[in-house]
Amino acid sequence: MKKFKHYMSVAALSFRLSMQSCMEYPAAFIGWLISNPIQFLVGFATIKFVVEEFETLADWNFRELAFLYGMSVLTHGLSVIFFTKTWYMGWDIIHGELDRMRLRPMNTLFQFLAGDLNFFGITDLIPGLILFIYGCVSVDFRWTFSNTLCMICALIGGTLIRGAIYLAFGSTTFWTKSPLHISGFFQELFNRTNMYPLSMYPRAVQFVFTFIMPMSWVAFYPASEFMGKESMITLPYGMSFITLGLGIVLFAIACKIFSAGFGQYESAGS
Amino acid sequence: MPVIEVNHLKKQFKSVRKQKGLKGAVKGLFRSEKKIVTAVDDISFSIERGEIVGYIGPNGAGKSTTVKMMSGILRPTSGEILVNGISPVKDRKAVVKHLGVVFGQRTQLYWDLRLGESFELLKRIYDVPDEVYKENMSMMNEILDLKSIIDTPVRQLSLGQRMRGDLAAAMLHSPDVLFLDEPTIGLDVDAKHAIRRFIKEINETRKTTIILTTHDLGDIQELCRRIIIINKGVVIEDGSLDELIDRIAPYRELVIDFYTEQHIEHPNAKIVSSEGSRTVYRFMKDEISAAALIEYIGGKAKIKDIHLEEASIDDIIRIAYGGSSEE
Numbered sequence: 001m002k003k004f005k006h007y008m009s010v011a012a013l014s015f016r017l018s019m020q021s022c023m024e025y026p027a028a029f030i031g032w033l034i035s036n037p038i039q040f041l042v043g044f045a046t047i048k049f050v051v052e053e054f055e056t057l058a059d060w061n062f063r064e065l066a067f068l069y070g071m072s073v074l075t076h077g078l079s080v081i082f083f084t085k086t087w088y089m090g091w092d093i094i095h096g097e098l099d100r101m102r103l104r105p106m107n108t109l110f111q112f113l114a115g116d117l118n119f120f121g122i123t124d125l126i127p128g129l130i131l132f133i134y135g136c137v138s139v140d141f142r143w144t145f146s147n148t149l150c151m152i153c154a155l156i157g158g159t160l161i162r163g164a165i166y167l168a169f170g171s172t173t174f175w176t177k178s179p180l181h182i183s184g185f186f187q188e189l190f191n192r193t194n195m196y197p198l199s200m201y202p203r204a205v206q207f208v209f210t211f212i213m214p215m216s217w218v219a220f221y222p223a224s225e226f227m228g229k230e231s232m233i234t235l236p237y238g239m240s241f242i243t244l245g246l247g248i249v250l251f252a253i254a255c256k257i258f259s260a261g262f263g264q265y266e267s268a269g270s
Numbered sequence: 271m272p273v274i275e276v277n278h279l280k281k282q283f284k285s286v287r288k289q290k291g292l293k294g295a296v297k298g299l300f301r302s303e304k305k306i307v308t309a310v311d312d313i314s315f316s317i318e319r320g321e322i323v324g325y326i327g328p329n330g331a332g333k334s335t336t337v338k339m340m341s342g343i344l345r346p347t348s349g350e351i352l353v354n355g356i357s358p359v360k361d362r363k364a365v366v367k368h369l370g371v372v373f374g375q376r377t378q379l380y381w382d383l384r385l386g387e388s389f390e391l392l393k394r395i396y397d398v399p400d401e402v403y404k405e406n407m408s409m410m411n412e413i414l415d416l417k418s419i420i421d422t423p424v425r426q427l428s429l430g431q432r433m434r435g436d437l438a439a440a441m442l443h444s445p446d447v448l449f450l451d452e453p454t455i456g457l458d459v460d461a462k463h464a465i466r467r468f469i470k471e472i473n474e475t476r477k478t479t480i481i482l483t484t485h486d487l488g489d490i491q492e493l494c495r496r497i498i499i500i501n502k503g504v505v506i507e508d509g510s511l512d513e514l515i516d517r518i519a520p521y522r523e524l525v526i527d528f529y530t531e532q533h534i535e536h537p538n539a540k541i542v543s544s545e546g547s548r549t550v551y552r553f554m555k556d557e558i559s560a561a562a563l564i565e566y567i568g569g570k571a572k573i574k575d576i577h578l579e580e581a582s583i584d585d586i587i588r589i590a591y592g593g594s595s596e597e
């Protein structure tokens with residue numbers, strides 16, 4: 001208990017300090033604040049354009065698509081705040097930047113994740129929130145107890161799934177000693193596979209993003225349950241819990257990979 | 271009980287040999303050649319509480335690698351380390367709680383934070399009580415003059431300023447063991463003196479055990495009674511500096527300027543050179559004293575000027591590294 005309190009107090013201070021240090025780069029912040037929302041508004045406009053051409057996509061109308069997109073971009077924004085660090089971890093590993101985490105009397109994974117949150121991610125989170133609220137309003141999402149619970153599970157799960165993939169692949173550098181610049185690719189994959197309904201793709205593609213790579217669990221499956229849509233997997237209830245469970249399991253595996261990798265950590269020459 | 275014990279420590283790095291050119295790189299994708307570098311081969315020593323030990327050796331000798339293993343950053347390939355009786359491999363957190371580490375080549379501070387914020391975060395991480403923190407901060411402030419840099423982001427500090435910050439950061443939690451890996455690298459004379467004064471004071475007032483790695487022999491001369499010299503991952507000397515000097519270079523040189531050219535001999539002194547009116551004698555400390563030699567020569571001819579040269583610590587270290595003496 002005392003230990004937990006200690007960790008929480010360190011996390012709280014790190015949180016405050018990383019917020020402050022982000023604010024020291026106002027130009028960068030404003031830059032992101034302009035460019036990031038535009039990127040998602042363009043995505044949004046694309047959906048609108050496509051739907052105006054075809055009316056519906058695999059039985060999803062524009063309002064339902066906005067809801068799906070809102071959920072996806074919101075988990076994206078959260079993952080940018082919490083997990084951006086994993087994108088550059090290959091560089092940190094080969095340059096010995098993780099030394100200091102070994103020198104402090106705290107868990108290394110905790111230091112790695114809590115030590116440096118990326119508040120620039122707010123510029124992703126803001127459009128995420130706007131699109132999410134817009135989506136919820138336009139499909140008239142009912143905030144009943146059960147729906148709220150499911151939504152929270154889905155958002156946490158979706159964020160964790162994204163983070164788990166970044167962390168697991170980032171950790172490979174512990175073994176390979178060369179950074180794997182693949183997180184950008186995964187982010188694109190996460191965002192694109194949750195922009196349109198998975199059910200409009202060929203079955204093989206649906207299979208891949210359901211069972212091989214867990215992309216569609218981030219937003220598509222929980223959203224299709226909320227919207228009552230048929231898809232490759234249709235459950236009467238509980239899709240959000242699967243998302244959360246999958247997120248927790250994948251994230252736990254990623255943490256294990258990270259820790260095993262850190263055991264191999266070789267610092268850098270000087 | 272020794273504070274630090276190192277037994278048959280070994281560290282090998284496995285690195286992938288990169289082949290040259292594009293063709294090599296493509297080949298490397300399929301078949302990579304593993305190269306093993308033995309950075310630390312077989313190192314043993316033990317250090318008592320309150321010692322300042324100079325840990326020296328040529329570039330690539332394995333000094334930093336040893337320090338990294340002792341501080342829990344690297345896992346040894348084999349061998350044993352005990353710091354305060356605890357193994358950093360088995361219980362890293364317990365060891366680093368009472369450990370301060372400074373790497374001159376790389377800051378352990380947080381790049382994006384102001385120096386003061388870094389201290390605040392470290393205070394929280396090590397759970398330092400307020401009174402202890404205040405006391406330590408005022409002591410550091412006095413020796414290292416931190417006031418002027420406390421509000422500067424670490425990334426904007428000059429090398430010397432950053433090093434002062436790193437030293438203070440390493441002391442915030444009152445560690446009883448301090449590893450300093452090249453803390454004076456690249457510093458100007460004033461900064462070097464400040465840091466030496468700091469090391470002395472910490473050691474005297476707190477009985478902090480210190481391992482100091484440096485290429486600056488002034489540091490060694492001023493601070494370390496004991497030195498451990500390593501080369502190619504093994505210990506080649508371990509003892510007091512004076513004893514090492516006596517053993518490797520037990521002679522001194524007496525330089526005498528006469529008014530005219532002279533050729534005076536003494537059975538216990540060898541003439542190393544004689545140019546014009548200047549003669550250089552080399553003699554063994556235990557065979558004749560400088561005073562006796564001067565008196566003898568002075569009785570034979572008029573002396574204009576004299577000075578005495580010890581074998582420089584530079585020479586001693588060079589001889590020790592090379593394993594051969596000049597003679």
Ligand SMILES: Nc1ncnc2c1ncn2[C@@H]1O[C@H](COP(=O)(O)OP(=O)(O)OP(=O)(O)O)[C@@H](O)[C@H]1O
Nearest residue numbers: 266267268269283309328329330331332333334335
């Ligand atoms: N992370 C690493 N990966 C691979 N090889 C390494 C690594 N760190 C050190 N080495 C190798 O181990 C050897 C010893 O390096 P080390 O840094 O311990 O030397 P040092 O005595 O500190 O030298 P210097 O005086 O130059 O700082 C060198 O040959 C170096 O190339």
Ligand SMILES: [Mg+2]
Nearest residue numbers: 270333334335
């Ligand atoms: Mg070194």
